[in-house]
Amino acid sequence: MNKRSLFKPIFAALVCHVFWGFSFMAARVAMNSATVFVLLSHRFLLALAVMSALVLCGKAKLQLRGKRVALLLALGLAQPVVYFLGEQYGILHSSTIFSGVMIAMIPLLSTLAAIPVLGERPTAGQLFYSLLSVGGVIGIGLQSRSSGTIDLLGVVCLVIAVCSAAVYTLINRGICEEFTPFERSYMMILLGAACFTALALIQNRGDLGACLRPLGATPYLLAILFLAVCCSVICFFCNAYYISYMSVARGTVFSNLTTAVSIFAGAVFLHEPFSWLSLLFCLMILLGIYGVQRTSDPLAGER
16 A cells, blocks of 8 residues: 555544544634524634635636536535534434434444445444444543433434434545535535524524624634634545545544544643543544554545
């Protein structure tokens, strides 16, 4: 296997999920000043401005003529629109443990769904190490204090979130030869900006001032800047890039790294509890990710 071709997608996956791990801390800071929909609106509008500036400056290109744009729209609806809505309301209407376990199922569901849809069959080693990594995520969830009660709406929303994440992965992998990582990322951010801005305005009954008011707080601005540039522009591009060159089983296992990073960030910056058991579960996640890479077939060739 060419080490150079191996390095770039794995590096992109690490950057992506390390940033997403810190996104929980940034979102917590931002939500002190704004509601979820206003936060998401600002996040994706700023990200869209950055992406559009790259196009206008000639640093990136959008060439959609003659391509199956409907698939690109489906990609953007699955992630971030449907996934974010399902996740937010699912967490709100269920316990911490249940929501954490459900979200941990995304890599496994994506891997299994890729068998009939993409013809990608995971090896026994990949399945074993994927389960090990998922076990670490579930263990961390079981450690946390369970807040909230589980109702039918919460279950349905979390199932929708998990399924939309799997659909997003399959579409992203399936159209990687037709659309560049930038084109895929741009459409995702465009749809996110349009949908969440509309929902923010509806939530605030069309009061634009209420939507803009949180921008006066410096901590909020810094948090939104990180979420927009690092967790949307950079992460969506890196995610689209590494999915282009990795099998679904190999790529999706990196999502569990987000949990380990978020635990670390909470312990270091927010002084949240971190026990030896937490360390053990984090090591299970990392060992699972490493094991999947070691037992995988060579990466798909670069285009």
